[in-house]
Amino acid sequence: MAYLVAVDSGHGMETAGKRTPKLTQDLVINGQTVRRAGDEIHEKEWNKAVAEALMSALNRCGIDTVNVSPDTYDVALSTRVATANNAGADIYISEHYNAAKGVWWDGGYFVAFYSQYASEATKRLAAAVCAEQAKVVPWPSNGYVTDVSYGQGKLYVLRHTTMPAVLFETGFMDVWESATRMLDPAFVQEVAEAQCRGICNYFGVGYVAPDGSATAPAPEPEPKPEPELPPTIRKGSSGAWVKKLQELLLSLGYVLPRYGADGDYGDETYYSVRLFQEVNGLVVDGICGPKTWAALQNGGKGPTWPTLHKGDRGEFVRYMQYRLNYHRVAVDIDGIFGAKTQAGVILFQKAHCSMVDGIPGAETWGLLKGC
Template sequence: MGIALTGMTISYHAVEAADTRIYIDPGHGGSDPGASANGLQEKDITLKIALKTRDILNEQYSGHTIKLSRTSDVTKSLNERTNEANNWGTNFFVSIHINSGGATGYESYTWNGSYANKERTNAIRRTIHNETVGQTGFIDRGAKEANLHVLRKTSSPAILTENGFIDNAADADKLKTDAFIEEIAQAHADGIAKALGLPAK
């Protein structure tokens, strides 16, 4: 009986310690491919980055739990994503995307509205933004604001990252390699850990 209670106590404290809830949203999926060019579809790349980011966070950092909006090629509405994150009680929401429009580089977004945690949201975003630009060598296209559903409707601090341009041949060539996907994911994981104060294992 005492052993069982001790085990329960350890389990309880383990759950309590992992109290930073991170919701990772690979953009698009299923019937919504996102942008397509150079033999790539945005939905596939965002999923690869998201899964790798999750794995790196779990392998290298502690003090958190992670939920993904999708772990395979399924269709999920924007409302489903934000409702799920809010109902779960997420502490941080990141939506991962690949850009299009023929340019090159990295940019990130927070909501352009007026809200209570805007200063904290922008501080978190700045840390992740700088980490990603620094580790990947992407041209820095700036930290921006926009009226996007996943940023507006998430109750926690929320950011959206745009990791290169799928219709830029040089960016696309990099995005086709596992090594570069890992660089983006490592940068996201390190930035998230630094911004949210997650201890390294």
């Protein structure tokens, strides 16, 4: 039985937005004026052309296709998905052309999206097609990424299809160099053939070129390695991950006055991690494990240095006690602001501060945090 590919050509011709800014000059392709200055190109024009070219290329290779968004109106996302699911398609390909600013800008790239929850098969499909498509797009390729990678939110067709699904943003509609390729039949054909070669490689099917010449199926591409997860690190750890932790702490306003980001997880780092954990509502243990890493990398809060009073408890007190010891005022580091700690604060203030009151506020903190 032949493989079946569902092809989605995104949007409708009149879907709001989904078009280039007004062209700043006539667009001439192969000596013919195909669009006038002041006109626009609709994303659907590209999507439909490349989808149709892809379907005929796949058919040539003996692969069946189902067009889930035929014609030029905007087929509901749920209908596109239902058509593919009901047909029992093996894979789902969605064609798009990106936009970033809605006014002309320079830059742009090719990128493919798959669901954040995609299977290994989906990643293999994305890898196989991106490898071929990157060869024919004349701008950089950002490869394949999850559908939440650019903060753009979840992509419906990727999450509701029951088969591996990948969405391709071949170029940018609001980048002139890339927009002007949307109506170029040679470029449409090149991209469709590249995608077809990738899909053939994914299925292990021989690719048949437009001239009838056949190519044996390519060996499976190597799957992209998953990004390395940060390890759990603690006092005594050292190396690049410790340095990364220290840099994150410093960027959030924690202080490492003695050694900075030196890659060694000593007391400075340990007490700062404890402080970070308290400030961010985490379990306070001074160990940087998965939850602490996640908080550090996803907008963790920095410290607001409080005025401390006798009787206070917690990590700010503990941190102050550590800093007192650092400045050669010996107090217990127990997180409890008792009489001995207050005597230590007074000793420190007498040596360094203009105000001696046993209540560490802005001036005392400023000096305690220094070297």
